[in-house]
Amino acid sequence: MDLRYSPEAERFRKEIRRWLDESVPMAWRRPRFWLERDGTTESLELRRQWEKDRFDNGFTGVDWPVEFGGRGADHEVRAVHDEEMARARAPIGPYLGLTYLGTTLLGPTLLRYGTADQKRRLLPGILSGDTIWCQGFSEPESGSDLASLRTTAVRDGDTLVVTGQKIWTSMARYGDALFALVRTSPRESRRRGITFLLIDLTLPGVEVRTIRQMSGSPDLGHEFLDDVRVPIEGNVVGEIDEGWGVAEYLLSVERQASPIGQYVEFSHELNDVIAAARCTGKDGRPAIEHPSIRARIARCRADLELLRVRAYDTMTRLGRGEDLGREASITKLLWSRTRLAIADLGADVLGVDGQLSTAPAGELAGHLRWRHLQVRGQRIAGGTAQIQRTLIARDLLGLPR
Ligand SMILES: Cc1cc2nc3c(=O)[nH]c(=O)nc-3n(C[C@H](O)[C@H](O)[C@H](O)COP(=O)(O)OP(=O)(O)OC[C@H]3O[C@@H](n4cnc5c(N)ncnc54)[C@H](O)[C@@H]3O)c2cc1C
Numbered sequence: 001m002d003l004r005y006s007p008e009a010e011r012f013r014k015e016i017r018r019w020l021d022e023s024v025p026m027a028w029r030r031p032r033f034w035l036e037r038d039g040t041t042e043s044l045e046l047r048r049q050w051e052k053d054r055f056d057n058g059f060t061g062v063d064w065p066v067e068f069g070g071r072g073a074d075h076e077v078r079a080v081h082d083e084e085m086a087r088a089r090a091p092i093g094p095y096l097g098l099t100y101l102g103t104t105l106l107g108p109t110l111l112r113y114g115t116a117d118q119k120r121r122l123l124p125g126i127l128s129g130d131t132i133w134c135q136g137f138s139e140p141e142s143g144s145d146l147a148s149l150r151t152t153a154v155r156d157g158d159t160l161v162v163t164g165q166k167i168w169t170s171m172a173r174y175g176d177a178l179f180a181l182v183r184t185s186p187r188e189s190r191r192r193g194i195t196f197l198l199i200d201l202t203l204p205g206v207e208v209r210t211i212r213q214m215s216g217s218p219d220l221g222h223e224f225l226d227d228v229r230v231p232i233e234g235n236v237v238g239e240i241d242e243g244w245g246v247a248e249y250l251l252s253v254e255r256q257a258s259p260i261g262q263y264v265e266f267s268h269e270l271n272d273v274i275a276a277a278r279c280t281g282k283d284g285r286p287a288i289e290h291p292s293i294r295a296r297i298a299r300c301r302a303d304l305e306l307l308r309v310r311a312y313d314t315m316t317r318l319g320r321g322e323d324l325g326r327e328a329s330i331t332k333l334l335w336s337r338t339r340l341a342i343a344d345l346g347a348d349v350l351g352v353d354g355q356l357s358t359a360p361a362g363e364l365a366g367h368l369r370w371r372h373l374q375v376r377g378q379r380i381a382g383g384t385a386q387i388q389r390t391l392i393a394r395d396l397l398g399l400p401r
Contacts, residue, residue, distance in 0.1 A: 003312055009076040012062075016081060019057055020088035023050065029089040031272065031367035034096055039210075039218040044174055047091050047098050051129030060127045061103055065111070068123040075318050079311070082261030089268065093261075094170055094381070095219060095374075101171060102126035102133035106179050109250045113196075113238045121234070122198075136166040136180030136199065136223065137247070143168070144387050146181070147190040147244070151225060153182040153197060155232075155240075160184070160197065162205075162228040170381070172208050172221020175201055179250075185241050196243030198235040203228050215373035254382060255328035260311035262335050263304060266342060269371065270300050273346040276368055279360050280349055287349045296345050303338040310334065326395040329388040336378045336385065347372040 005013075027033055028046075037043035054060050055069070063078040064070025071077070085092045094100055107126050110118055125131035142149040151164025162182055169175070178199040185193030201208060205228035211220040238246040274297060277288040287293050310331055317324060346368035350359060359365035379385045393399040 055128040086264035134175035136178035169221040191244040196246040
């Protein structure tokens with residue numbers, strides 16, 4: 001493991017930091033700025049414009065090939081990019097980042113499996129944010145067991161006619177299109193007969209309903225697809241019936257993501273909790289002086305450092321061209337558990353009084369309350385903690401089933 005970044009990555013850090021200092025207004029860095037605009041047109045327009053500026057300045061898809069609008073940079077530059085974005089509290093990631101699913105999931109998949117025409121047509125729009133992509137894998141009865149999905153696509157000439165439902169779709173409220181898994185041959189074995197299909201969400205027969213999380217955020221969607229006619233030409237990624245391999249590649253890209261940006265982001269979150277602990281009383285003294293609170297802060301800090309070291313290890317190994325395989329499941333467990341522990345600590349620091357709008361920690365208390373509810377979904381998104389443990393037990397530890 002090498003703990004230093006290359007000189008080129010450090011040069012890039014200066015460049016992106018300068019741009020972020022100018023392009024992310026201080027108001028956006030306030031804990032509740034985006035929450036107060038949750039689901040509004042204003043929020044969408046601010047982030048759309050910011051994504052466009054980001055693209056015009058060359059800070060989207062930094063590790064993508066130059067011919068498709070990237071910088072062709074290596075994984076260290078990408079890691080510095082992630083660190084600096086999180087440091088500046090830029091509107092990125094699965095909750096605020098309009099280009100997040102396109103750039104982290106669909107783009108790399110198209111680079112591997114897309115036709116020349118699909119790459120030329122779709123990649124620039126992914127980077128610029130002109131097309132906001134959503135992931136349509138989960139269905140009401142198919143989540144952990146994805147291959148049991150039931151949305152069908154029946155061939156009619158040059159068209160696939162899609163009928164079914166997709167659910168828990170992040171960004172659906174803003175989404176222009178879905179990269180989805182549909183069943184094209186029900187009689188094949190479970191994993192054969194699935195096709196990776198691009199579906200324009202403005203087509204007739206598509207209805208998108210918003211799902212609010214218990215935090216109140218309207219950031220998930222439920223799509224009803226009723227005889228939606230999707231042209232085959234240009235919208236099937238890979239071959240018809242052979243989409244499972246494409247989806248597996250996409251999921252492996254998701255799992256390989258380096259957690260260094262999360263380390264920075266969650267460190268901010270722990271700092272917020274510490275700030276609240278300084279101004280909130282517990283048992284007649286500031287919460288920060290309470291031994292059990294101090295011990296939990298230390299534990300979260302230690303887990304964050306573990307995450308950082310793991311991120312460096314991931315980076316070093318990816319740089320050597322190694323595939324992390326199932327080890328990525330350990331990282332997912334570690335980061336989701338750490339984030340949840342920080343959010344739970346925040347709620348306990350606030351205590352019962354923290355539920356009131358008059359809580360001593362003020363605006364920060366409101367934000368910690370929201371985060372406590374919002375981050376619970378992280379144990380589930382991208383594969384539940386139980387499923388990750390099963391994968392670790394089976395594929396890494398070789399335990400019997
Ligand atoms: C915030 C959030 C964002 C999401 N975004 C998207 C998105 O953009 N696109 C998308 O397609 N999906 C998305 N999802 C859906 C997510 O991928 C699924 O919720 C997840 O895979 C679990 O599937 P499920 O909800 O059907 O639960 P189920 O699979 O029904 O699981 C229910 C419970 O049973 C447990 N369980 C199931 N099978 C096993 C087993 N074999 N062994 C042990 N325990 C088991 C699970 O761990 C869980 O606790 C999102 C979910 C959340 C919470």
